[in-house]
Amino acid sequence: MVNSLYKKLMRNLAQHIRDDYQPNQQLPSERELVEMFKVSRSTVRLALNELEERGLIYRLHGKGTFVAPVFINQPDLGNMYSFSNQMITEGKRPSTKNISLKLKxxxxxIAMQLNLEKGERAYELIRLRLVDDEPLLYSRTYLPEKIFPDLVLADLNEDTLYGVMKKKYHQISVLAFEDVQAVNLDAHEAEHLKVTENAASLKINRKTINDKNIPVEFTQALAGGDKFVYRSKQYNQF
Known part of the structure; x- marks a missing residue:
């Protein structure tokens, strides 16, 4: 119940911010939000935490909560864990096309990224992420066979990747390391993303760690360079 309440509040706040607030404008206090939306303070805090993670707001200690600067109205590459939720919050329709799953x-x-010994295998999952039926991300994900035995494509057609990791294999992802570089798409990649060959793209390498400090996923994703922004917050330590 708490989960659904804070998700609903988060969506309401996100819409409220887009409709009624300007960049860097201060939001009402937590106490005022409790009164406005008739929810508990813990629900307000959960909603604000997620909005901050998505880059819609920022907090300054002792001063309050503010609307984030809107430099570019594009999905945030630094928020791939909640890509689908981010799109839904923005009123868009995300979907995933699982192209293939092979054990190899x-x-x-790649084996080094996953701490695999010689001869240990991994599943290679190729998929396409779409928004409103427009392809935005083409990715290859590698998952260790010893951690995800008997993985089948049907699992991934019925649930999200992280949902399958958690529900079927009890794997909790707690940390991801990412690097991003500018590349040009080859003909095969460009065909999937419906752009021209050699089009500019952002290549994201991501290694995900579980709660036992073991790598459980390595992904290489390609995103259209004109469709995404990589957003971060930096604080000066006085």
């Missing part, structure tokens, strides 16, 4: 011996450098 990964290249040495």
């Amino acid at each position: 011996n990964p290249e040495d450098w």
Whole structure:
């Protein structure tokens, strides 16, 4: 119940911010939001925490909560964990096309990312992420066979990747390391993203760690360079 309440409040606040607030404008206090929306303070805090993670707001200690500057109205590449939720909050329709799932011996450098010993195999999942039926992300994900035995495509067609990780295999992702670089798409990649060959793209390498400090996923994703922004917050330590 608490989960559904804070999700509903988060969506209401996000719409309220887009309709009625300007960048850097201060939001009402937590106490005022409790009164406005008739919910508990813990629900307000959960909603604000998620809005901050998504880059819609920022907090300054001792001063309050403010609307984030809107530099570019595009999805945030730094928020791929909640990509679908982010799109839904923005009133868009996300979907995933799982192209293939194969068990293979990964290249040495990929095996190293997953701490695999020689001869250990990994599933290679190729998929396309779409928003309103427009392809935005083309990715290859590698998942260790020893952690995800008997993984089948049907699992991923019925639930999200992280949902399958958690529900079927009891794997909790707690940390991800990412790097982003500018690349040009080859003909195969461009065909999937419906752009021209050699089009500019952002390549994201992500290694995900579970709650036992073990790598459970390595993903290489390609995103249209004109469709995403990588957003971060930085604080000066006085």
